[in-house]
Amino acid sequence: MEKVLTDKVKEAIFSLYNYKVDEKQIQLQKTSKDFTGDITLVVFPFLRFSKKKPEETGEEIGNYLQENIKEISGFNTIKGFLNLEMDKKYWIESFRKMIEDPDFGIKKTGSENKTILVEFSSPNTNKPLHLGHIRNNLIGYSLSKIFEANGYVVKKVNIVNDRGIHICKSMLAWQKWGEGTTPEIAKKKGDKLVGDFYVRFEKEYKKQVQFLVENGADEDKAIMTAPLLKEAQAMLLKWEVGDKEVVDLWNRMNGWVYKGFDKTYEALGVSFDKIYYESDTYIKGKEIVLSALKNGVLFKKEDGSVWVDLSKEGLDEKILLRSDGTAVYMTQDLGTAYQRYDDYKFFRQIYVVGNEQNYHFQVLVLLLDKIGYKWAKDIYHLSYGMVELPEGKMKSREGTIVDADDLISEMIDTARDMSEELGKIDTYSEKQKEDIFRIIGLGALKYFILKVDPRKNMTFNPKESIDFNGNTGPFIQYTYARIKSVLRKAAEKNIKFQKKTDSCFEPNEKEIELIKILAGFPGVIRDAGIQMTTAMVANYCYELTKGFNQFYHDFSILNVDNDETRNFRLQLSEITGGIIEKSMGLLGIDVPERM
Template identity: 55%
Template sequence: MRLEQLLTPHLKGFFKKDYQKEIKKFEFQQTRKEFKGDITLVVFPLLKYIKTNPAQLAKNIGDYLKSNLSEIKDYNVIKGFLNLELQDDYLIQVLDDIYNDDNFGKKAPNGQKLMVEFSSPNTNKPLHLGHIRNITLGFAVAQIMEYAGFEVFKTQIINDRGIHICKSMLAWQKFGHGETPESTGMKGDHLVGKYYVRFDLAYKKQIQELVDKGITKDEAKAKAPILKEAQDMLKRWEKGDEEVVALWEKMNRWVYKGFDKTYKSLGVDFDKNYYESQTYLFGKDTIQNGLDKGIFFKKPDGSVWIDLSDEGLDEKIVLRADGTSVYMTQDIGTAIKRIEDFGIDKMVYTVGNEQDYHFKVLFLILKNLGYDWADNLYHLSYGMVDLPSGKMKSREGTVVDADDLIQDMALTAKQISEEHGRIEEYDAQQQDYLYQTIGLGALKYFILKVDPKKRIVFDPQKSVDFQGNTGPFIQYTYARIQSILRQYKSNPNQKLETYRLDEKESELIKILDQFPNLILQSAEQYSPALLANYTYELVKSFNSFYQNLSILGAESDNQKLFRVKLSASTAKVIKIAFKLLGIDVPDKM
């Protein structure tokens, strides 16, 4: 907040002049509502420099600031807390600065390159609700980091190889009868996902048949013929078998086309895609170099491992006995390739918390291989998304499909909008846009307002509520402000006369002024939740202002002008914040 920047040099001067102490950092916080003040200096941390009574020290500081800063109107001391009151002129100037800054809160470029990886789906199934949390979280982090001054590259690693991919391919060969997205009318990712489920059904049937013959279940899982066929297909793919590769290319094309439609619906994009089918070979080369240097070791069966027991972990496989790659092999190669391609300073992996251990191991392996940039890799770990009915399972076909969910959210928005009677003035095209905007806003906000580390139980009906901490509530407030601005007939850019602030007005300005600091906090913590919940608090403050003070019916033109500017500034910050979260705001609702 700019007030902290204003106060800090004066505080440094006070301590140097009166106590001959060099103090570089001061702790500020918002004044608690039960006390009078606009910002509070916490005095207790200063007692390690100045051995005195905290209340007396706070009074001395307050006297100094009131005498030397015209922006300070008064102060009060509550134990070791110095509560400072600001002059109205200062807050009015703050509002004027916000009103005139179209990029309010945006930081200057800091010279650092950052890559954010998100989505990164498998090509054996369509995107689902879990992917939507990943995508909305990763995209929002990328947007926030860019606004905070980083040069940002958005990327994903397409998991387009491995045994799970071969399972879909094999099932299509066996049971598909040549059907295609065109012949079935299905999106390509949905069609391929159908055969991933079909493989699992056949696999379970074979396991049961083997168990019925007296084999243990664990033995049956390993000996099921269809699994052996899939494993053989993977080996043939890695050897470049023309028939297998051609099938793989065809089915992947179907999936990519389907993914692109979903990404477009979600409003996200990528600067570059990486493919495991390309990076795994580079990873294998790195493993060989590590073997030569003694970083990795071979077991008697030919598999390659690394021993991380000195770092408090255990042994980790990096290459199977048959020479095929594991996920770790591919991630090693991909990380190195990205550094070479973009010269990035930092990298954020948006991946669920079930992979926490994997990323600890990955970062340690890269460190052991001599890559110092491994210290700048960050795993943005997040909790899973459940439904009220329980956990989703891809192979059993019990996931919530992303495309279906997006459509269902728009239908839910339509139903609730009709119940509230807010659509009569719109034509059909405007209604469709509104339902999509509200539905997607509800979905994304419901996910993003939660701390990434926490698990979510997603309830579509609650997310589209027009009251409370929801996307539609914030969107509706923005639309309400746009209605006010449309009704204001005078020039909002005219000069404001001397003005005395109401408590509701000053409170709203102070919350607006927190926005630049919130951007930095959200970036430092990789947490869109901080920004989302700040926006809700801003909207609550505006609605309190709106309900208690008349805007267009104000007593004077000067008062009306000020409150219109305050409303417009609030709408500006809402729009910027929601854009960073990947959410649109409609001008009418």
């Protein structure tokens, strides 16, 4: 319709004022709800051609459009705004199209014939996942779904930072104070157990530093030379040369961590197509660096360390290999990127990584480009904002880290309390109930996070926790459950409704309003993909749900005499339920049949 309108406006301007107007000047927007009309044309840009008042110009263009587009049933001009009213038949017709198209708004996966790689999660193996990781995972997973809905082939990939000094610290602490414990013996998730040893290391290390300082050592020196740190560094060296004992322990403890992570991923409902490990890719990274050094793209300092000079690009020098030849973070990321292009020949690669690493990705892209990989430009860093507490950043030292598993189970508990208080599902089995609590609890959590623009920082208040009323996941899920309930009742009463609509049928205002929102679905999916924002999808779900609830409140679906009306309303409900399910699905949120 927009296309038709744009063309006709062009025609109108030419015919009325003899001027060929540029498409960019034709601004069409949804009519503000305080005015009558559906689509509004802003006429200000045309005043210089018409040389008339805004009202008069609007009137003239309006007349032309009404005469030449049969779907336009009327118009009004207020100030410089030409509000066009669409014929009800137009909306009935778009409704009919939605009913007939089961994939309405969703493109077939692969129809774009291009592969998008989405990297998300990227955990370190020395600590359990926390709220920040939850945001990362949810954004990555949802964006993958959104890209798929836009027709792309999507590969969800994870890179595990499984090597380095951090994991050695946990290993060392386990050796010293672990007394041979395992997740089974300690009855603890593996990631939590390993995390505990990391914390233990830091604690003992701090004690040592303090002891050294109290005995007259310089603090900076004490930090560098404390025996525990030396031991950890020695262990890292052993790992790098493949010392069997160290590598075995490394494998064992990382294994515990992965088992723990898998549980969290499963609880969150996220998954990956491929998992990369830093311990594999850093080798390729080193090769890349060494050959680029040979080609003169990089340079070596006297101490043997390898650097890239990005001062021409407005950045600094950046180290790529330490003087002892070992790899740094950037080295490994070069290898990972290369490996992935080799694996998938991606059209685009999206890194879902926090905005604290903006500099790192700026360097990565420049570096890949400098080395000569033409796909460097196809890398995009989706720099998402931090999750903060009301008093600022989460800090492990102050014990304010919000643990992922804890938060998830708290959300489910809240859902349980609330459901039991309302008592609507008392008759269901424990298994069914738990399933519903999980869907609702996670729905609340996911929606809370995904409705915020990924690029912005957001605040989470543990005291107030997450709401279940208003603009929330459960509100949308509730509406879905209501729709399902009505449809079940219709089936019980043996009411069959047909998947067609008589174009003579005249819907009421609320119904038209709902159809308009439904008609906006494909555009939302498209724009959410272009802008890479989950917030747009979440807001759409809310708008749609609100529209349906108003309709539901004001009109009865089943208890109407007129078969045609009932038929129409049942279809409207079913379509709405379907779109809610689809759009929530794009956020990775399930919807319950009842709640």
